[in-house]
Each structure stands twice: as C-alpha cells, then as structure tokens.
Amino acid sequence: NAGVTQNPKFQVLKTGQSMTLQCAQDMNHNSMYWYRQDPGMGLRLIYYSASEGTTDKGEVPNGYNVSRLNKREFSLRLESAAPSQTSVYFCAISLGARETQYFGPGTRLLVL
Amino acid sequence: QKEVEQNSGPLSVPEGAIASLNCTYSDRGSQSFFWYRQYSGKSPELIMFIYSNGDKEDGRFTAQLNKASQYVSLLIRDSQPSDSATYLCAVRGILTGGGNKLTFGTGTQLKVEL
Numbered sequence: 001n002a003g004v005t006q007n008p009k010f011q012v013l014k015t016g017q018s019m020t021l022q023c024a025q026d027m028n029h030n031s032m033y034w035y036r037q038d039p040g041m042g043l044r045l046i047y048y049s050a051s052e053g054t055t056d057k058g059e060v061p062n063g064y065n066v067s068r069l070n071k072r073e074f075s076l077r078l079e080s081a082a083p084s085q086t087s088v089y090f091c092a093i094s095l096g097a098r099e100t101q102y103f104g105p106g107t108r109l110l111v112l
Numbered sequence: 113q114k115e116v117e118q119n120s121g122p123l124s125v126p127e128g129a130i131a132s133l134n135c136t137y138s139d140r141g142s143q144s145f146f147w148y149r150q151y152s153g154k155s156p157e158l159i160m161f162i163y164s165n166g167d168k169e170d171g172r173f174t175a176q177l178n179k180a181s182q183y184v185s186l187l188i189r190d191s192q193p194s195d196s197a198t199y200l201c202a203v204r205g206i207l208t209g210g211g212n213k214l215t216f217g218t219g220t221q222l223k224v225e226l
Contacts, residue, residue, distance in 0.1 A: 031212070042116075042218040043156070043200070058213070090155055098144060098163075099212045101202075103155040 002102030003027045006091050010108045013081045021076040021107050023091030031094040032074040033058075033101065034066065036087040043090065049074050081111045115139065116203050118217035126225055131188040133220050135201030138182070144204035145177060145184045146214065151197045159199075160186070191224045198222070 003026040013019055025032065034046040045058030049068040063085060065077045078085060091104040117136045125131045137145075144163050148156035162168045162175040162184070174187040184203075188195055198219040205213045 040120075040218060043202075043214075043216040045213060048213075094212060098161065099204075100146070100158060100161060101212075101214055102158060106155050 002093060002095065002104075004091055004093055004102065004104035006089075006104040006107050008107060009105065010110075012110045012112065013078075014112050015082060017081050018077070018079050019081065019109075020078075021089055021091075021109075023074045023076070023104060024072055025074075025093050026072070027093065027095070028071060029093040029095060030071070031099065032068065033092040033094070034064075034074070034076045035090045035092060035103075036060065037090060037106075038087050046076065046089075078109075081109075083111045085109065086111045114217075115215045116201055116217040118199075118201050118220045120218060121221040122223050123220055124223045124225055125191050127191060127193060129191050131191045131195065131222055131224070133186040133188070133199050133201075133222065135184045135186075135217055136182055137184070137201075137203045137215075139203065139205065140179075140182060142179075142182075142203045142205065145175070146202040146204070147173075147175060147184075147186045148200040148202060148216075149197045150200055150219065156200055188222075191222075193224050193226060196222055196224045 007022045033048045035043045047066040049055045052071045089107045092101045146161045147159045150156045160175045172189045176185045200219045201217040202214040
C-alpha cells in the first residue's frame with residue numbers, strides 16, 4: 001500500500017461516540033487525502049492536506065475533522081458518530097510528478 | 113449527469129477473452145485519467161494512467177483515451193480468473209488548496225469465468 005498504514009482496520013461505534021482514524025506514511029510525501037467508499041457512491045473525498053499544517057475540505061466534509069500535525073500523519077476524527085458514517089475509509093498519498101494517488105489498506109467503520 | 117460514469121456490470125467474460133471496460137467523463141478540460149483495480153475487501157490498486165489521446169499498453173492492459181469523445185477505456189487481454197475485481201475509473205482535477213483531486217466512477221465489476 002505504498003507505505004501507507006491505517007489504524008484501526010475495523011471499528012464498531014454506537015451513535016454519538018467519537019473516534020479518530022489514524023493514517024501514517026513513511027515516504028515523506030506532502031499531499032494526503034481521506035476518502036470514504038460507499039456502495040453505489042464510489043470513492044468520495046472528505047478532506048485533504050496539501051502539506052504539513054494545512055488542511056482543506058473535500059466533497060463530503062460534514063461530520064468530520066482532520067489534523068495534520070506533522071508530515072507523516074493525517075488523522076480523521078468523528079466527534080459524534082452517526083449511522084450515515086458507516087463506511088470504508090481510505091487514506092491516500094500522492095506520488096511523483098503527476099501526483100498519482102496510492103491508497104492505504106482502509107478502515108471499516110460500523111456505526112450502530 | 114455524473115462527473116465520471118461507468119457501467120456497474122457485472123461484466124462476465126470467459127477466461128482468455130478480452131475484457132473491455134468503459135468510462136465517460138463530463139469535464140472537457142480533464143487531462144489525466146487513471147484505472148484502479150479493487151478486489152473485494154481491499155483498497156484500490158493503481159493499474160494504469162493515461163494523459164494523451166490514443167493507446168497506452170502495459171503487459172496485458174491497454175488504456176485508451178479519446179478526449180474529443182470524453183471517453184476512456186481499459187482493455188484486458190487474455191483475461192484470467194485473478195482479474196475478477198471491480199475496476200474504478202478516475203479523473204484528475206485540481207484542488208483550490210493545492211494537491212490534486214480524483215473523481216471516481218462507481219466502478220465496473222468484472223467476472224472472468226473458467
């Protein structure tokens with residue numbers, strides 16, 4: 001997975017609980033991304049970070065916050081989980097002159 | 113109209129045949145196009161990218177791009193059961209905050225039958 005790790009691999013939450021999804025890369029890349037994947041919806045961008053210390057909203061940011069404290073780590077936080085946030089979450093980095101994106105292994109989240 | 117459209121399938125082909133996967137996109141200014149393969153329960157894996165009109169070949173895979181028709185395709189020759197997966201088409205755009213955005217189609221499920 002292009003040196004991208006994600007934790008946890010699987011999580012079950014109750015509605016209203018909070019959690020942080022962790023993503024780390026060991027390739028010193030600037031740009032990192034969080035996507036969610038839902039059946040019939042494809043992959044959708046939640047937040048991204050073009051460089052350390054900067055973050056911006058993607059297509060579906062509501063209900064999420066992110067943090068890019070250093071170049072290596074980009075975390076996604078759900079402050080009050082909702083069943084609509086049940087999904088598979090992928091972290092990605094971009095690599096090379098064309099900034100081709102490579103994905104981590106994913107976190108499966110179930111909100112009851 | 114969706115930004116990136118793919119037939120969801122499933123597309124079934126016999127082993128050894130050519131599988132043809134298609135994708136259309138709405139933004140005429142798009143310049144970069146990607147094909148990802150995703151096995152069930154796994155993350156998307158980059159297969160190929162293409163930027164110029166015409167064909168690009170890599171082993172058993174050929175990507176075809178026609179910007180005038182806003183059409184991208186992926187051909188898989190000598191299809192194998194291990195090629196059974198969902199294939200995602202992605203189109204690159206630019207993010208206002210820097211970095212680049214990929215807009216994905218919903219994917220085409222390919223089944224290669226023995």
